[in-house]
Amino acid sequence: MFHSYKLEGYFDEMLEKGQQPRGHCKPFHEKLTDISPEELQTRYELAQSDFLRQGITFTVYSDNEGTERTMPFDFVPKIIPPDEWQELERGLIQRFDALNAFLDDVYHEQNILKDGVIPRDLIVNCQHFFEQVAGIDLPRRQHIFMAGIDLIRDDQGEYRVLEDNLRNPSGLSYVFQNRYVMRKVYPEFFNEYSVQSLEQQFSYLHSAMASLAPSQNPTIVLLTPGVHNSAYYDHSFIAQRTGIELVEGKDLVVRERQVFMKTARGLKKVDVIYRRIDDEFLDPLEFREDSLLGVPGLIDVYRAGNVSILNGIGNGVADDKAIYHFVPDMIRYYLNEEPLVKNVDTYLLRYQDQLDYVLDHISELVVKHTSESGGYNMLIGPHASKEEIEAYKKQILKNPSEYIAQPTIKLSRLPAFKDDRFAACHVDLRVFIFGGEKTHVFPGGLTRVALKEGSLVVNSSQGGGAKDTWVLEENPLEV
Amino acid sequence: MKYEVTQTNTYQYDLPVRQSINQFRLKPLHDQQQILHDYNVLIKPASQTYGHTDYWGNYVETFYLWGEHQDLSIETVSTVETKPFEIDLSLPLTDEQRKELHSEAFKQAHTEFMIETDYTSMSDGVMEAETEGLWKDARDELEFAVKLNEHIYNTMEYVSGATNVETTAEKILTHRTGVCQDYTHLMLALCRYRGIPARYVSGYIYIGENSAYRGDAATHAWLEVKVPGLPWIGLDPTNNAIAAEQHIRIAVGRDYRDISPLKGVYIGGAHTLNVSVGVKNLEERVS
Numbered sequence: 001m002f003h004s005y006k007l008e009g010y011f012d013e014m015l016e017k018g019q020q021p022r023g024h025c026k027p028f029h030e031k032l033t034d035i036s037p038e039e040l041q042t043r044y045e046l047a048q049s050d051f052l053r054q055g056i057t058f059t060v061y062s063d064n065e066g067t068e069r070t071m072p073f074d075f076v077p078k079i080i081p082p083d084e085w086q087e088l089e090r091g092l093i094q095r096f097d098a099l100n101a102f103l104d105d106v107y108h109e110q111n112i113l114k115d116g117v118i119p120r121d122l123i124v125n126c127q128h129f130f131e132q133v134a135g136i137d138l139p140r141r142q143h144i145f146m147a148g149i150d151l152i153r154d155d156q157g158e159y160r161v162l163e164d165n166l167r168n169p170s171g172l173s174y175v176f177q178n179r180y181v182m183r184k185v186y187p188e189f190f191n192e193y194s195v196q197s198l199e200q201q202f203s204y205l206h207s208a209m210a211s212l213a214p215s216q217n218p219t220i221v222l223l224t225p226g227v228h229n230s231a232y233y234d235h236s237f238i239a240q241r242t243g244i245e246l247v248e249g250k251d252l253v254v255r256e257r258q259v260f261m262k263t264a265r266g267l268k269k270v271d272v273i274y275r276r277i278d279d280e281f282l283d284p285l286e287f288r289e290d291s292l293l294g295v296p297g298l299i300d301v302y303r304a305g306n307v308s309i310l311n312g313i314g315n316g317v318a319d320d321k322a323i324y325h326f327v328p329d330m331i332r333y334y335l336n337e338e339p340l341v342k343n344v345d346t347y348l349l350r351y352q353d354q355l356d357y358v359l360d361h362i363s364e365l366v367v368k369h370t371s372e373s374g375g376y377n378m379l380i381g382p383h384a385s386k387e388e389i390e391a392y393k394k395q396i397l398k399n400p401s402e403y404i405a406q407p408t409i410k411l412s413r414l415p416a417f418k419d420d421r422f423a424a425c426h427v428d429l430r431v432f433i434f435g436g437e438k439t440h441v442f443p444g445g446l447t448r449v450a451l452k453e454g455s456l457v458v459n460s461s462q463g464g465g466a467k468d469t470w471v472l473e474e475n476p477l478e479v
Numbered sequence: 480m481k482y483e484v485t486q487t488n489t490y491q492y493d494l495p496v497r498q499s500i501n502q503f504r505l506k507p508l509h510d511q512q513q514i515l516h517d518y519n520v521l522i523k524p525a526s527q528t529y530g531h532t533d534y535w536g537n538y539v540e541t542f543y544l545w546g547e548h549q550d551l552s553i554e555t556v557s558t559v560e561t562k563p564f565e566i567d568l569s570l571p572l573t574d575e576q577r578k579e580l581h582s583e584a585f586k587q588a589h590t591e592f593m594i595e596t597d598y599t600s601m602s603d604g605v606m607e608a609e610t611e612g613l614w615k616d617a618r619d620e621l622e623f624a625v626k627l628n629e630h631i632y633n634t635m636e637y638v639s640g641a642t643n644v645e646t647t648a649e650k651i652l653t654h655r656t657g658v659c660q661d662y663t664h665l666m667l668a669l670c671r672y673r674g675i676p677a678r679y680v681s682g683y684i685y686i687g688e689n690s691a692y693r694g695d696a697a698t699h700a701w702l703e704v705k706v707p708g709l710p711w712i713g714l715d716p717t718n719n720a721i722a723a724e725q726h727i728r729i730a731v732g733r734d735y736r737d738i739s740p741l742k743g744v745y746i747g748g749a750h751t752l753n754v755s756v757g758v759k760n761l762e763e764r765v766s
Contacts, residue, residue, distance in 0.1 A: 119587060120587040120588070120590055121587060121590035121594075124590060124591050125590060125591065125594050131533070131534035131535075132533070132534070135531075135532075253498065254500065254543075255498075255543060255545055256527075256543050256545070257529060257543070284744055285500055285742065285743070296500050296744035297500040297541075297543070297744070300500070300502075300529065300541045303531060304529065
């Protein structure tokens with residue numbers, strides 16, 4: 001099965017030089033080689049049909065039709081040993097706390113801008129900066145309820161942050177489903193391992209939401225744009241498992257600075273809204289007038305402190321691709337600490353010297369538009385043709401400040417099952433972090449894998465798949 | 480000058496409406512350029528207002544009307560005292576002022592008022608062509624702004640109804656017609672293009688006996704520009720005037736969107752809105 005498997009100078013998370021499994025992967029690797037290829041294929045099909053049966057799909061917007069697909073699942077998990085996880089956890093909590101302090105600062109005193117740590121125009125002219133919410137004091141000063149931080153490992157195996165998603169990170173439901181299917185279809189893989197369980201996480205999620213409420217014993221709802229949204233499955237799953245009501249904008253109404261949910265027995269006051277609607281659609285009175293998804297007057301209620309909106313409004317100003325460059329500075333500024341998890345080096349094309357460098361070295365770099373996500377509108381230099389590069393250069397020069405560039409990282413790899421063999425495919429990891437009484441890192445995450453061999457794009461919308469992520473309580477016994 | 484300004488806004492709905500939420504910016508500013516002595520609001524049907532100060536320093540009030548109604552009126556009465564304009568605009572900017580104007584620190588501090596917004600959007604070529612001569616001849620940015628004020632006044636035709644609240648600067652220049660809001664957006668675009676921070680001002684103008692002043696007797700719009708060492712200077716391209724004692728300021732922002740005087744969301748059909756303004760000079764002797 002591993003006969004054609006090659007490491008090719010990449011960091012392989014399962015196999016070391018000489019194709020020997022790393023210590024914490026040994027028991028798994030042994031099981032894997034014990035099972036016949038036919039058996040693996042049968043189970044693989046079983047797993048895929050399980051996802052389809054449960055209706056776990058996402059919508060691909062780039063297709064004209066908006067087709068629904070299931071995310072392909074690969075059964076080789078990402079296994080994280082306890083010491084590695086603890087270190088990562090500390091780094092992610094640090095990053096989360098600094099980002100949150102930054103958001104509270106830019107919507108209040110703007111000290112970090114006054115002190116010149118970050119250029120002011122980058123923040124206040126950012127399309128995600130909503131001056132309508134400046135000056136609003138949030139419960140526990142917590143702007144981030146859920147962050148989805150995307151991590152990669154470089155060719156040395158060092159973790160680096162690729163993106164901070166602080167608006168509406170999706171994918172939490174997949175984490176649970178991946179584990180569920182894994183336990184069901186491949187139960188014996190877990191035998192030698194004590195993997196941190198995900199079961200308590202729902203009650204944790206609920207108490208985190210409640211801890212950010214303006215009052216005791218809050219009524220909490222999840223506000224979704226509706227069934228046509230690409231992440232609707234995520235919305236309904238979270239609402240159901242945390243025991244909160246799933247509502248749409250038309251189910252809510254604002255009256256005299258309070259939000260109410262329409263129920264069969266009349267209006268019921270709502271205290272916390274975990275919304276999965278983008279900022280600009282939340283309230284036609286103060287944001288986009290043409291929005292039919294939101295609730296008129298909602299921002300005034302938020303301003304009055306009568307409802308908590310999770311994640312906070314205007315968080316996009318902290319996870320913008322250009323502002324990412326400054327997160328290490330935020331950690332130093334607010335926490336007086338050195339960043340524990342590094343960024344990927346980022347060039348800001350708004351600066352002439354960095355623009356010059358990038359144009360000279362474009363074939364070695366990845367260039368991204370600051371307001372696009374999901375792997376759209378980016379140039380992967382080493383894989384691009386001459387024509388593509390020239391066209392992209394032209395696009396950059398129209399407005400350089402809208403672009404950033406990063407070196408191509410040799411993303412780490414893990415084996416993925418391909419019919420009759422294993423192939424080394426690139427992976428990344430989205431970790432979910434929750435704010436509330438105490439910042440909490442969800443033990444595990446969504447490991448995304450670029451199933452197209454050689455591809456670096458792990459986004460589900462572009463042919464990526466998912467893997468289960470195991471955070472170990474303790475290292476497995478050496479067998 | 481001391482004025483009493485009464486603004487009455489009357490909504491009439493074709494059919495009864497309900498669940499109406501409204502927001503208005505009608506309270507005059509109280510700052511170094513003018514003193515707000517008194518301000519009262521009367522809403523019919525009676526309703527409580529909730530106020531807050533927005534990011535730009537304007538006062539915003541929100542109110543709710545849950546039940547059915549077919550008429551709505553919001554009346555504000557403000558007593559405002561404006562101060563005379565005491566800056567000599569004929570003086571050239573000093574070397575220090577010019578140096579600071581071009582500094583990164585100054586640009587950063589006023590960056591919100593130097594960007595292109597939806598309303599002030601215009602292509603560089605058009606802005607270059609429109610201001611080329613004025614820019615070349617101007618002694619400095621301040622003189623440019625004053626000359627531009629005059630230029631816009633001379634080259635635009637004041638026509639109501641030719642534009643609406645969504646007209647952009649580029650459109651305005653192709654027709655060279657518009658109302659005070661259009662004059663203002665156009666001039667904002669051109670000042671910002673030349674690196675001068677500029678902001679939109681909404682307010683009232685006291686016309687009195689000086690019938691040479693144009694404008695909507697109702698509400699007016701002009702702009703303010705900023706140069707180092709001086710306060711924001713009000714320029715009124717609709718009247719080729721320096722905003723002074725006759726200009727009463729309500730709100731400032733990047734463009735019309737930030738100062739939007741009245742807006743609302745309700746359940747129901749179409750409406751008509753009537754706005755009337757009366758400005759009474761409290762210092763004028765009755766003859």
